[in-house]
Amino acid sequence: MEKLRYTLAVLVDNEAGVLSQVSRLFARKGYNIESLAVGTTDDPQVSRMTIEVLADNEPQVRLLCNQLRKLFPVHTVKLLSPSVAVRRELVLVKVATESPAARNEIIQLANVFRANIIDVTPSALTVAVVGEEGKNDALMNLIELHGIKELVRTGVVALERGAATIDEETKVKDEFDYGKNVR
Amino acid sequence: MKLTGARIVLECLLEQGVDTVFGYPGGTILNVYDALYDYRDRIKHYRTAHEQGAAHAADGYARSTGKVGVCLATSGPGSTNLVTGIATASMDSSPVVFITCNVGENLIGKDSFQEVDITGITMPITKCNYLVHHADELADVIREAFAIARSGRPGPVLIDILKNATAEEADYEFMPLEEQHRHGRLALLLGRSSHDMTAPEPDLADIDALVAMIAESQKPLIICGGGVVRGRAHEELAIFAERIDAPVAITIMGAGGFNGRNPLTTGMIGMHGSMASNQAVDSCDLLIALGTRFSDRVALDPATFAAQAKIVQVDIDRSEINKNVQTDHHIVGDVKRVLQLLNERVEKKYNFSWKNYVFGFPTETKYSLAGDALTPKQISDAVARIAPWDTIVATDVGQHQMWVTQHFHYDYPGQLLTSGGFGSMGFGLGAAIGAKVSHPDKTVLHITGDGSFRMNCNELATVAYYDIPIVTIIFDNRTLGMVRQWQTLIYDERYSETDIAREPDYVKLAEAYGLEGRRVSNVKDFEEALTEALASGHGYVIDCAIDKDEKVRPMVQGGDPITQFILN
Numbered sequence: 001m002e003k004l005r006y007t008l009a010v011l012v013d014n015e016a017g018v019l020s021q022v023s024r025l026f027a028r029k030g031y032n033i034e035s036l037a038v039g040t041t042d043d044p045q046v047s048r049m050t051i052e053v054l055a056d057n058e059p060q061v062r063l064l065c066n067q068l069r070k071l072f073p074v075h076t077v078k079l080l081s082p083s084v085a086v087r088r089e090l091v092l093v094k095v096a097t098e099s100p101a102a103r104n105e106i107i108q109l110a111n112v113f114r115a116n117i118i119d120v121t122p123s124a125l126t127v128a129v130v131g132e133e134g135k136n137d138a139l140m141n142l143i144e145l146h147g148i149k150e151l152v153r154t155g156v157v158a159l160e161r162g163a164a165t166i167d168e169e170t171k172v173k174d175e176f177d178y179g180k181n182v183r
Numbered sequence: 184m185k186l187t188g189a190r191i192v193l194e195c196l197l198e199q200g201v202d203t204v205f206g207y208p209g210g211t212i213l214n215v216y217d218a219l220y221d222y223r224d225r226i227k228h229y230r231t232a233h234e235q236g237a238a239h240a241a242d243g244y245a246r247s248t249g250k251v252g253v254c255l256a257t258s259g260p261g262s263t264n265l266v267t268g269i270a271t272a273s274m275d276s277s278p279v280v281f282i283t284c285n286v287g288e289n290l291i292g293k294d295s296f297q298e299v300d301i302t303g304i305t306m307p308i309t310k311c312n313y314l315v316h317h318a319d320e321l322a323d324v325i326r327e328a329f330a331i332a333r334s335g336r337p338g339p340v341l342i343d344i345l346k347n348a349t350a351e352e353a354d355y356e357f358m359p360l361e362e363q364h365r366h367g368r369l370a371l372l373l374g375r376s377s378h379d380m381t382a383p384e385p386d387l388a389d390i391d392a393l394v395a396m397i398a399e400s401q402k403p404l405i406i407c408g409g410g411v412v413r414g415r416a417h418e419e420l421a422i423f424a425e426r427i428d429a430p431v432a433i434t435i436m437g438a439g440g441f442n443g444r445n446p447l448t449t450g451m452i453g454m455h456g457s458m459a460s461n462q463a464v465d466s467c468d469l470l471i472a473l474g475t476r477f478s479d480r481v482a483l484d485p486a487t488f489a490a491q492a493k494i495v496q497v498d499i500d501r502s503e504i505n506k507n508v509q510t511d512h513h514i515v516g517d518v519k520r521v522l523q524l525l526n527e528r529v530e531k532k533y534n535f536s537w538k539n540y541v542f543g544f545p546t547e548t549k550y551s552l553a554g555d556a557l558t559p560k561q562i563s564d565a566v567a568r569i570a571p572w573d574t575i576v577a578t579d580v581g582q583h584q585m586w587v588t589q590h591f592h593y594d595y596p597g598q599l600l601t602s603g604g605f606g607s608m609g610f611g612l613g614a615a616i617g618a619k620v621s622h623p624d625k626t627v628l629h630i631t632g633d634g635s636f637r638m639n640c641n642e643l644a645t646v647a648y649y650d651i652p653i654v655t656i657i658f659d660n661r662t663l664g665m666v667r668q669w670q671t672l673i674y675d676e677r678y679s680e681t682d683i684a685r686e687p688d689y690v691k692l693a694e695a696y697g698l699e700g701r702r703v704s705n706v707k708d709f710e711e712a713l714t715e716a717l718a719s720g721h722g723y724v725i726d727c728a729i730d731k732d733e734k735v736r737p738m739v740q741g742g743d744p745i746t747q748f749i750l751n
Contacts, residue, residue: 066502
């Protein structure tokens with residue numbers, strides 16, 4: 001069976017060791033983290049992680065969410081399905097430009113994808129692009145023809161669409177559903 | 184008032200009502216031990232022969248009293264020697280606070296003498312752990328650690344304190360236990376939507392749904408798991424089972440959660456479960472699982488486990504729901520509270536034909552008693568005859584563990600101390616020490632096999648030093664019996680490395696530690712030895728010679744359907 005990609009938003013204490021605690025949990029439950037992005041939130045005591053994993057089905061991921069919630073530095077876990085979340089990733093890529101023609105072509109490609117050229121030297125260009133993995137992958141496939149020298153992705157960050165927030169989920173919905181037979 | 188970190192640690196233990204700790208001193212924890220010297224009339228410290236023994240003793244103390252056990256150890260090897268003990272407590276949800284000290288802040292991260300990252304090592308086997316850098320953090324951390332260890336699903340917590348934090352001074356104010364949740368880290372933790380600190384109140388609609396399922400059911404079965412023991416819900420369960428007239432199968436961790444002499448019990452369930460228990464799982468129409476995680480030793484094959492029945496899971500830990508077996512209904516909450524609510528609502532039922540069917544199968548294995556040779560069954564029966572009814576039994580792991588779980592009847596929570604989840608050989612003697620020092624009026628037996636006993640028999644030194652009257656009974660078959668049983672049945676009798684003939688003389692070993700010992704090979708001698716041992720009032724070792732091909736019956740192989748017995 002093909003595994004599906006799930007996105008988890010996790011609020012955690014901004015403390016030493018929390019990242020390894022969270023990542024170890026995925027490892028010991030047999031999941032590989034496909035993408036991970038961490039940064040502080042508007043509250044400096046709290047960090048937000050966006051974690052993507054491959055799993056067979058949603059009940060499995062919900063079990064994983066419950067395991068995560070048991071970790072004391074974890075405040076909130078929310079499963080963000082792609083239909084209700086905006087997801088973005090930043091990719092920086094350094095491309096070889098052996099001729100002015102190649103350089104122009106890459107600049108044109110960057111324009112089409114609304115990417116930015118953030119560094120230029122006679123033999124290389126660095127392109128920055130923000131988007132979902134699909135778009136970023138498409139640009140990378142085209143750029144690859146010119147020879148990628150180096151590439152770095154930040155991992156996906158995601159937020160729920162609309163006015164709902166992760167805190168509302170914790171305080172209201174999870175609280176309400178907790179322990180009940182919610183399907 | 185200003186106190187050193189070491190004194191703050193001990194003051195905080197007193198705040199928690201701790202009067203007994205187990206441990207082993209060493210370089211980095213010296214400040215704490217130095218302070219302990221002034222507290223020795225209020226905190227009784229038992230120094231074991233090895234840190235692992237101290238860990239198991241604190242665990243045995245916690246399991247038998249229901250209170251939080253405390254264990255101290257130094258840095259480096261002192262702390263890594265705790266690891267098996269911590270994992271044992273973690274797998275069986277036993278509340279123990281482990282306090283270790285690490286090298287000072289100026290030495291940390293430099294591969295200093297006896298330095299190790301113990302918070303990193305114990306991350307997956309503790310509920311949570313702490314690295315404390317300074318004395319002013321100590322009181323807050325210790326208060327939170329105790330609250331976490333005992334709340335929700337209990338479990339071990341580790342606090343690693345840098346040596347400088349035990350020497351420097353900080354402000355300390357006494358804070359009564361009932362005030363602590365309103366202050367500091369604990370208040371922050373409780374202010375969050377953390378459900379792990381307070382058991383959720385069961386949902387009444389879900390309770391009513393279960394009441395309706397019970398009313399409809401013709402063939403209900405209850406599984407009593409470790410949660411009933413940890414939650415001390417045995418009285419509520421007795422009322423519940425009698426009210427709905429349902430047979431009760433007991434997991435190894437559930438022993439004592441339901442009176443072993445109650446006619447409704449079908450005995451143990453699972454790999455070495457009774458025919459009655461396992462057949463009942465296979466034919467019930469409603470399975471009510473109380474505080475059990477359906478481990479692979481119970482639900483051997485999750486796909487066929489009670490597949491014909493509606494399965495209802497009651498657990499305090501929401502992450503256990505549907506983890507191993509898919510359930511039809513669940514209630515998250517403290518099993519004691521859930522049972523109280525159920526008892527207020529369920530109608531009296533009678534299930535005569537169902538009980539006739541279930542109890543048509545044996546609830547206990549029958550053994551032939553031919554010949555003079557001493558058998559495991561005879562030993563268990565003699566123990567039951569001679570030892571007081573409320574004797575606490577601590578076991579190690581292997582055949583003897585199954586025999587005494589099957590043939591001894593446990594009547595109250597905390598009566599059987601056994602490493603059911605982690606299966607740690609060498610658990611028993613430490614656990615027995617923890618149980619005996621907390622229950623001086625009760626008889627405590629350490630029942631072990633020769634393989635397990637050799638792992639931590641060094642704790643006989645502790646038994647002798649503190650003159651703790653624990654009777655060790657060795658099921659001595661000169662082999663690693665459980666592994667041999669698998670080799671006989673599953674591995675074509677290829678006895679690879681299980682033979683441990685030419686063993687030490689356990690009687691002389693006991694004598695070397697200053698204890699009495701006796702080797703017996705028939706029932707009469709065993710009875711005499713046990714009577715003498717119990718009357719002696721000191722530690723005593725009885726070495727029982729049994730045949731190496733005695734087997735634990737019945738047996739279902741791991742992964743097979745629960746009624747597919749390969750031995751009966």
